[in-house]
Amino acid sequence: MPRIFLQWLSLVAIIWLQSINGTNSNFPAYSSQLKHLLSISQIQLNNLAFASDAGKLFGWLSGSAANYLPMWLVLILGSSLGLIGYGVQYLFLIGRVSNLSYGAIFFLAMLAGNSICWINTVCYLVIIRNFPLDSQLAIGLTGSYQGLSAKIYTDIVDVVYPCSNVERARAYLFLSSVLPLTVSVIVAPVVRVINTVKTKREEVAFIMILIITTVTGAFAIMGSMGSASSLLSPFTGVVGMVALLLAPLPIPLGLGLGHQIGKLAGEKIHIEETNSVSVDKTESGVTLDISDIISESPSESFELSFNYTSEKVNGDQQSESSTSGDDKISETNEIISVMEEIGVNVMLRRLNFWLYFFVYLFAVTLGLVFFNNLGQIAESRGRSASSLVSLSSSFGFFGRLIPSIVDYFVSRRKYMISRPAFVVALMVPTGVAFFLLLVKDNTALWLYISTATIGVCTGAITSISVSLTTELFGTKNFGVNHNVLVINIPIGSFLFGYLAAIVYRKEANAKGKCFGMECYRNTFILWGTLCFIGTFLALILYARTRKFYSSQRSQ
Secondary structure, three states, X not given: OOHHHHHHXXXXXXXXXXXXXXXXXXXXXXXXXXXXXXXXXXXXXXXXXXXXHHHHHHOHHHHHHHOOOOHHHHHHHHHHHHHHHHHHHHHHHXXXXXXXXXXXXXXXXXXXXXXXXXXXXXXXXXXXXXXXXXXXXXXXXXXXXXXXXXXXXXHHHHHHOOOOHHHHHHHHHHHHHHHHHXXXXXXXXXOOOOOOOOOOOOHHHHHHHHHHHHHHHHHHHHHHOHHHHOOOOHHHHHHHHHHHHHOOOHHHHHHHHHHHHHHHHHHHHHHHHHHHHHXXXXXXXXXXXXXXXXXXXXXHHHHHHHHHOOHHHHHHHHHXXXXXXXXXXXXXXXXXXXXXXOOHHHHOOOHXXXXXXXXXXXXXXXXXXXXXXXXXXXXXXXXXXXXXHXXXXXXXXXXXXXXXXXXXXXXXXXXXXXXXXXXXXXXXXXXXXXXXXXXXXXXXXXXXXXXXXXXXXXXXXXXXXXXXXXXHHOOXXXXXXXXXXXOHHXXXXXXXXXXXXXXXXHHOOOOOOOOXXXXXXXXXXXXXXXXXXXXXXXXXXXXXXXXXXXXXXXX
């Protein structure tokens, strides 16, 4: 098969993986049911939300495994962890498994959270190595689909169980356990690193996927908005989403077919040129020996093929002669500009890492803690948790897509945008959104606006962080380095979630329920303040890396 076909097929496969890999965003949909069955407090429920994030403490294991195991095996192992973690919780909810302790549920939630790291590691490594020229664009396009996970799961549950909250909670856990493993088994044969070298950008293909992705996001948001969603039945929503997820599939097929046509045309021209040389030599009285043709044809064939076919095809043909992993890595390192190529031990001694660590903590992690508490926040405001989860998922999708769009248009002008500066620009509206949640509004308009804003900005920074980790610390140890960075997610989830639970319990009634603005008022003030502190740290990181990004712009 043509390498260009396998390269782009891996991108489509990763889109499918990411679209179902955001299983942790489903927690608000079944958290209340767990709270009831386990008879636990709000603080203990927040600890379960932390447990899902705590799985990331061991995310570095997936990065280490990817250095020694084939990608398909890492993928299957990760999705199997999710099957166990979510599957046993599902059996507990339906009564097939009884007498599970709180500690056992905590461990299962942690195991399920860790499974996400394994799938993410495979997706990021394959994208970075298969698309070295367009890693940010490809990561943003594929990663944006993870923001749709909650929307996809919600649509499926709406079709199966539109009314019963108990059945809906069970359905979320069942899908979270089965769907990732099913998709992983389907795409495992094509999710692999293709030995590519420098190739001309496939701009048309990326534009087509960008259009499909944008339409998918618009369709998801339309299904999340009140009046618009009433026009679409749940079944129509599921069918439409499946069709849009399949829409990118013809792109690798078209590229592979184009490659084969170009290759056949090149061979035809080579044969014609060889026959012409043979006739000329015969007419001039020169005896033509077959060894002459053999000795001349390789170089002539390469030159003729190079002149006839496009640079894209030529790059793909050249890659066929480069089959060693060392060649692949050295080419990738030439293409992706990095400040330094270091391992985790050296990285932990860098000031840039700790600035980056706390910026991520006060941006992405805060956003994720907010999403983990959406179920209780919605309940305290008398709103539907499912609608808010779906809204945050849809806008998170576009947030992850924004860096890709910006990167595409900026790179066409030979300009490299400063990632830390981009993060600063996104953290400011996030901090403002937390304070807007303090505004009293009977229509909950500001609740929806703030949720959408936090979804967009958190999604965008998540997408940027993959490229930022690569640019700051290199590509060779990315799998371990980035998983060490995201350790701050469980740390922040525990600290911020615990404080939110304390405030909630203080304002709760005798039954442990809290209703009204006071439930999270102090929590939102704290989160907004921390977000602005993170903005200041991002400014420092921008100042420290400004010289690097300026040097890239001048190249």
